[in-house]
Amino acid sequence: MERNTRQRSAIREAIAQADRPLLPQEVLDAAQQAVPGLGIATVYRNLKMLVEEGALQPVNLPGENPRFELVGHRHHHHFQCRQCQRVFDVHACPGDLGGLAPQGFTVEDHDLTLYGRCKDCVPSNDKPARRKTAEPGGHTHTHPRRC
Amino acid sequence: MERNTRQRSAIREAIAQADRPLLPQEVLDAAQQAVPGLGIATVYRNLKMLVEEGALQPVNLPGENPRFELVGHRHHHHFQCRQCQRVFDVHACPGDLGGLAPQGFTVEDHDLTLYGRCKDCVPSNDKPARRKTAEPGGHTHTHPRRC
DNA sequence: GTAGCTGCAAATTCTTTGCAGTTGT
DNA sequence: ACAACTGCAAAGAATTTGCAGCTAC
Numbered sequence: 450m451e452r453n454t455r456q457r458s459a460i461r462e463a464i465a466q467a468d469r470p471l472l473p474q475e476v477l478d479a480a481q482q483a484v485p486g487l488g489i490a491t492v493y494r495n496l497k498m499l500v501e502e503g504a505l506q507p508v509n510l511p512g513e514n515p516r517f518e519l520v521g522h523r524h525h526h527h528f529q530c531r532q533c534q535r536v537f538d539v540h541a542c543p544g545d546l547g548g549l550a551p552q553g554f555t556v557e558d559h560d561l562t563l564y565g566r567c568k569d570c571v572p573s574n575d576k577p578a579r580r581k582t583a584e585p586g587g588h589t590h591t592h593p594r595r596c
Numbered sequence: 597m598e599r600n601t602r603q604r605s606a607i608r609e610a611i612a613q614a615d616r617p618l619l620p621q622e623v624l625d626a627a628q629q630a631v632p633g634l635g636i637a638t639v640y641r642n643l644k645m646l647v648e649e650g651a652l653q654p655v656n657l658p659g660e661n662p663r664f665e666l667v668g669h670r671h672h673h674h675f676q677c678r679q680c681q682r683v684f685d686v687h688a689c690p691g692d693l694g695g696l697a698p699q700g701f702t703v704e705d706h707d708l709t710l711y712g713r714c715k716d717c718v719p720s721n722d723k724p725a726r727r728k729t730a731e732p733g734g735h736t737h738t739h740p741r742r743c
Numbered sequence: 744g745t746a747g748c749t750g751c752a753a754a755t756t757c758t759t760t761g762c763a764g765t766t767g768t
Numbered sequence: 769a770c771a772a773c774t775g776c777a778a779a780g781a782a783t784t785t786g787c788a789g790c791t792a793c
Contacts, residue, residue, distance in 0.1 A: 452747055452792055473783085488750045493783060495748095509658035511707050514782070528697050531704070541696040546710060549688035550675050553715035557678070560658050562707040563693060568700035599767050599772055620758085635775045640758060642773095661757070 451502075459483040460495045461504065469537050470508040470516035470527070510536060510562050526561040532570035539563060598649075606630040607642045608651065616684050617655040617663035617674070657683060657709050673708040679717035686710060 463479035464471055471479070477492045496517050499505040508516040510529055516536060526539045539561075547556045610626035611618055618626070624639045643664055646652040655663040657676060663683060673686045686708075694703045 450747080450793085454748060454792075456749070486750075489782095490751080490784075491749055494785095497784095507659075511658055511709075512654075512656035512662065515659065526696070528701060528703070537698070537701075539696055539698065543690045543693060543696070546690060546708070549673070549686055549690070550710055550712065551684070551686065551715070554675060554684075554710075555712040555718075556675070556710045557712040559711065560709045561693070562658075563697055563701075563703045564706065565697065565702040565704040568698070571700075571702075597768085597772080601767075601773060603774070633775075636757095637759075637776080638774055641760095644759095 451498075455484050456480070456487055456491050457495050459487065460492060461499065464505065464517055465519060467518075469535055470518040472514060472516050476517065508536065509560075526563065528563040528565070528567070530567035530570050531564055532566055535567065537567060598645075602631050603627070603634055603638050604642050606634065607639060608646065611652065611664055611666060614665075616682060617665040619661060619663050623664065655683065656707075673710065675710040675712070675714070677714035677717050678711055679713055682714065684714060 459480040459482075460476055462483065463476050467475075467479070473489065473492050473496060476496065477487060477489050480492065481487050496505065500507055500517070503520060505517045506520045508518055508527060510516075510527060513529075513536075518538070523540075524542060526542060528537045528539050529535070530537075543561065546559050550556045606627040606629075607623055609630065610623050614622075614626070620636065620639050620643060623643065624634060624636050627639065628634050643652065647654060647664070650667060652664045653667045655665055655674060657663075657674060660676075660683075665685070671689060673689060675684045675686050676682070677684075690708065693706050697703045
């Protein structure tokens with residue numbers, strides 16, 4: 450049976466409080482406010498459990514490590530700010546994209562990511578809104594051109 | 597100055613021959629046909645160089661390790677087969693998506709990934725077309741719902 | 744009381760880097 | 769000749785797993 454530990458509650462709560470998908474490290478930082486001794490392995494284990502039991506859903510963006518958010522947000526996409534690197538939900542969708550694939554291919558689903566500046570990082574503002582996740586050396590950022 | 601080694605030629609050639617973006621390991625496998633002793637570190641080093649000099653571009657899909665393809669394909673998107681996991685180019689685009697983001701957000705670019713079955717993996721066929729990249733244990737596959 | 748959970752440390756996977764030897768030009 | 773390049777092995781970063789002790793029920 451599944452238990453209700455301080456750790457699990459703190460992790461679930463950290464994600465519920467956030468207004469955007471969080472990285473495992475961000476979940477750890479937030480949940481440690483409530484449970485100081487909390488370890489990163491426990492965060493990973495609980496994120497996996499919570500996803501499996503349907504409480505959370507992973508948010509995978511191109512070239513980014515997985516983030517996590519509550520389920521219940523129905524089908525939606527994401528926006529990543531090029532300045533502060535944070536990710537936000539976008540509750541809009543271009544609609545049916547079945548016609549875009551080559552002949553003979555069957556399209557079942559799609560993922561869409563928008564890039565630009567978030568409300569807190571208007572183009573003139575050069576300092577990130579809040580913290581900026583340290584840029585891992587190996588990250589090759591794709592900068593897709595305009596359509 | 598930049599040199600012309602057997603290794604670099606083999607790597608460039610492997611990618612030029614492929615009809616789809618390749619993972620570093622796939623590049624290694626292909627290039628080793630021409631240069632048996634080739635090491636994976638050399639592949640990574642050359643992929644990085646070739647990207648920096650503008651010969652290659654990285655292809656990042658959600659939750660996937662980076663793949664590489666030749667540049668020159670103008671703005672395009674990608675299709676991943678749910679059966680064989682291979683990735684293909686899609687030379688179509690839904691167009692302007694600037695209207696989808698929340699108030700105050702500025703959209704500069706976008707990434708789109710389609711999921712479904714490729715031509716070789718029609719829905720009735722349960723065996724992957726060719727090789728299937730071993731499924732890394734940690735991979736949380738997002739299965740976005742229909743729009 | 745005991746199965747489930749936790750923290751720590753070791754293991755994995757993917758990628759990068761240090762180094763000594765090799766090779767284009 | 770000599771700087772660029774290569775293979776190997778060690779180092780890194782993100783994530784997973786083994787294990788002995790802890791704790792919710």
